[in-house]
Amino acid sequence: MGDCEIDNNIRRLRFEHGEMTQQELAGRIGVTRQTVNAIELGKYSPSLEVAFRIAAVFELPVEQVFSYRGKRRS
């Protein structure tokens, strides 16, 4: 995963929801495909609003989509 302290299951959830593409998810939550990719790879932490929108797409609570890992030791 990337540099963020937050992990997510978005890639798996997309696959489980009819093999949804990144572009489809991006269109439903109002961001670019590249932003969805950056979130999945842990390179970008979305705002609360976008996190809730993502969770709403998958009809799950936010904490089942995102989890807080805590700071990595370097």
Place this chain on the structure above:
Amino acid sequence: MSFREKSAWISFFCILAVFGSYFAAVGGAKAGRIDATHLFPMFIAAVVILVVLEIVLHAAVAIRSPREATARRDERERLIVLKATRIAFYVLAVGAFLAIFTMHHGAGPRDMAHGVLLAFVLAELAKFGAEIVYFRRGT
């Protein structure tokens, strides 16, 4: 590559090419190879060429992805622009200070003006360069 990233690449290389050529002419004028009275028309031409180039190249990219081109920036893109603008501010501040500093070392008004213009150009290059790096990295 998103439209915003393509836009950053276009702006970066257009500014580098156009104002790189202009400052090469300024250097030529300092070395006596170019008549310094030609510099102002060259500057006007540089601005016009830059505007036309940016419009044409952005339009060409926008035609290929019109929805993306007209969409508002999303939160990550807005964050990238903010972070890049902060870097550009520091470059501009240092450059402007150095341009003013030349005044105390015998630089004339034309040299100072070119120094300030160079600071603006370097700040713009820093801004678009930083945007490109952030887009490549994710943020």
